[in-house]
Amino acid sequence: MSSHREAPAISKDPVADSTDVYAFVSPDAQSTVTIIANYVPLQEPAGGPNFFEFGDDVLYEIHIDNTGSGTPAITYQFRFTTTITDPGTFLYATGPITSLTDPNWNRRQTYTVTKVQGEVSTLLTPMGGPNPLSCPPCNIGPRSTPNYASLSGDAIYRLSSGEMVFAGQRAEGFFVDLGSIFDLGDLRPLSPDQVIPGLAAAGIDTIADKNVHSITIQVPISSLTSNQQTLTGPNDPHAVIGVYTTASRQTVTAINPGTGTHTNSGPFTQVSRLGSPLVNEVVVPMNLKDFWNSQPPVNDSQFAAAVQHPELQNLLPALYPGAFPNLHAYTKPRADLVAIFATGIPGSVIGPSFGVGTFQGGNVIAEMLRLNMAITPTGPGGAGTSTLGLLGNDLAGFPNGRRVTDDVVTIELKAVAGATIPLVDHTFTPDAAVAAVSQGVTSNSAAYQSSFPYLADPYPGFSNPATTPSSNHNTSP
Amino acid sequence: MPEVTRRQFIRNASIGAAAAGVLAVGGPGILSAVEATVGGSPTALPASQEPDAQEGSDVFARVIDAKAGHIKIFVGERSVDYTDQALAQTLLQAAR
Incomplete structure (x- = not known):
């Protein structure tokens, strides 16, 4: 995650922590753009008993500027709701989860997608599917989630407005030698030349075998251009968009004493944002990181x-x-x-x-991830x-x-x-x-998928860390 | 840092220092109750800005500036800026 725990306040609020944004012309569907917005960093796959989730009290947004104004012309909003089938058990799954509607799945999340364009907000609906939409369960292991690929595949939805969408756990796609870089800026391949020299070594992907929560949306390019037309080429004045993501919480949170509950009130206030990788991590100074997270990109001349x-x-x-x-x-x-x-x-x-x-x-x-869609x-x-x-x-x-x-x-x-x-x-x-100059890590630990949602299925908890066996099924007759 | 008592905090607020006290009340009744006791004429809210304080929803009031009477009211997913010096003072007195 290129922006994980990158500011003091958000490091204490992982559910609202924007960790990575990807935006690219879909290689297998080149009339579309795919945007991936990741949150909830550094997930150990064995995350039970309360497995990782999106926040029901967080407003997740993907913003697109298609005019160069520094302000979004299009925003996709995602809101999540957790439901519990049997509150009397401590179990996330009471048996194998074989479908997104399996009654054995005790604690599940669903979500809605709203498109905001100008003054118009539209709740997007899936083609022939459920609304709200369903996240897949977390990848637990061969007993709880025996056919995970099927579960995650069923959580890909085509919306009637033309987008394709997925929200749920995926394998972390970012790769970085965190341990070395933040040890006084050491790059393992260059360690002998560091002011505190060490032995040269290959970089280590410190976040390998971790999971993340991903919101992925694939949008027709003609829906993203300011003139709603297909592009004529890279020099088309409508070819470039700016993309950034945010997470917002309501202004007031009050703990209800003695109840284990809390009450949220007021408008949603931005607490995290991300466009280009690593900006708030290594460019913005410590005393401005939380402030940066609160600011819209159009105010970035101050940074x-x-x-x-x-x-x-x-x-x-x-x-x-x-x-x-x-x-x-x-x-x-x-x-x-x-x-x-x-x-x-x-x-x-x-x-x-x-x-x-x-x-x-x-x-x-305005700090954004800019993409020439042509x-x-x-x-x-x-x-x-x-x-x-x-x-x-x-x-x-x-x-x-x-x-x-x-x-x-x-x-x-x-x-x-x-x-x-x-x-x-x-x-x-x-x-x-x-x-x-190199961090010494050149690829991710998990192979990416060649199609939507492109990040791999998450690492299962049962078989991670990697030294654990992938199965201990008794194969004896 | 010396411990600030609530009484000191409120006194500081009442002499013009910016006060950031938050008072939470259940339901929308506090505003009408305060109006009844104060008897003054608070800044009337345009109908378009009236909080949608539905039955059972919590209302939170934050006194931003007690001397100026600047209060921020939170309810549902909205906030409303409200100015009423007497109400601000009443809220601070209620918090003692």
């Missing part, structure tokens, strides 16, 4: 200084003495990072033929595909949206280290060390 002069830029030469002399000497505002995170990258910067992320009509400073996606492992996205000459990858396979940690480390400065300042030469 511009942190992007223009990122602390991490000064840390790299200090942590790796002698490795980044050019970066250390560079004192100009980082216009490249402002473009990547806050305004979109003009076509004049990327190349003569098309732009990645610029909006026609101006450059509002750039053809590259397939995993296919020609021209690079997990380094733009830095790997793969224009279909981050920062043009974000795919599940993009190594955003390494991309952003390289960018901060100076790899993207030449895009805006041709007088700058990146240090040679930039080529070596």
Whole structure:
């Protein structure tokens, strides 16, 4: 999760913690865009007796700006409701759960999807299916959830308005060497050169084998453009959208003494937001992180200084003495990072033929994940595909949206280290060390799915950690 | 940090310091009850801003500025800004 526990307040509220946002042209349905909004980080698969859930008291939202105004033109709202079949038992499942309506599933969540466009709010309904929609159960093990793939597959819904939607537990898609990076900025492959040197080693995906809760929606591109038309190409002025997600809680929460209940009141107030990965994690200073989470992107000019002069830029030469002399000497505002995170990258910067992320009509400073919906996606492992996205000459990858396979940690480390400065300042030469900058983890522990919802089925609790057997069924006759 | 007693807190609020006291009441009756005891004329709420305080829903009042009478009322999924110096003082006195 690129934005997990990234601010003091939200680190204590995992149910409302926006952890990752992905936005990409669906590789298997290229007339659509898929947006993945993840919450509830760092889930141990063996999560019983109270398995992980969305918050019934949280308003989850996916926002899309399709005009470059910095404000959403379209918002999808998700609200969840937990129901308990038998409150007299402590069990999440009273027997094998073989369908989404199985009476053995004691504690289940359903949800509604509302589309807000302008002043109009529309409750979206599934084609021929139940409303509200059902989350799948958490992946427990071979006795409780014996055919999990079937359960999760049944939780994919086609809405009558054209979207496809899923909400529930998935395998964590982000990969990062958390343990090393936040140990005074050590990158294991470069440890011998660190100011406190160590042995060189491959990176470790510290969040491997963890689960997350995912809201995934696939939307026809023609529904996302401001003119509601299909696109003519990457230079189409309607080709770019800005995406960000939020979680909000009601303003007042009162604990009802002696009851084990609480009462919420008042309008929903934003407590978490996320667009591009890692911004509130490593760009926004400690004293502004909670405030950042409360702010809409259109107010982000107040954070511009942190992007223009990122602390991490000064840390790299200090942590790796002698490795980044050019970066250390560079004192100009980082216009490249402002473009990547806050305004979109003009076509004049990327190349003569098309732009990645610029909006026609101006450059509002608003941190979002910007996606040019007219750039053809590259397939995993296919020609021209690079997990380094733009830095790997793969224009279909981050920062043009974000795919599940993009190594955003390494991309952003390289960018901060100076790899993207030449895009805006041709007088700058990146240090040679930039080529070596890497977190040392290049892929996720779980294989992604090639189709919606793209993140893999969650790790089952029974067989995790990985050293435990996947089954202990007695096969003796 | 020295412990602030409730009496000190309310005194500070009454002399103009920003007060952030929250009073929760069950049901919508407090406003009409307070109006009856105060006898003054609070700022009338336009009908469009009246809280939808349905039967059984809790109403929360937060005194933002006691001297100015600025009160924020929360009910359901809404909030209403209300100005009434006398009501603000009554709420603070009730909290002693």
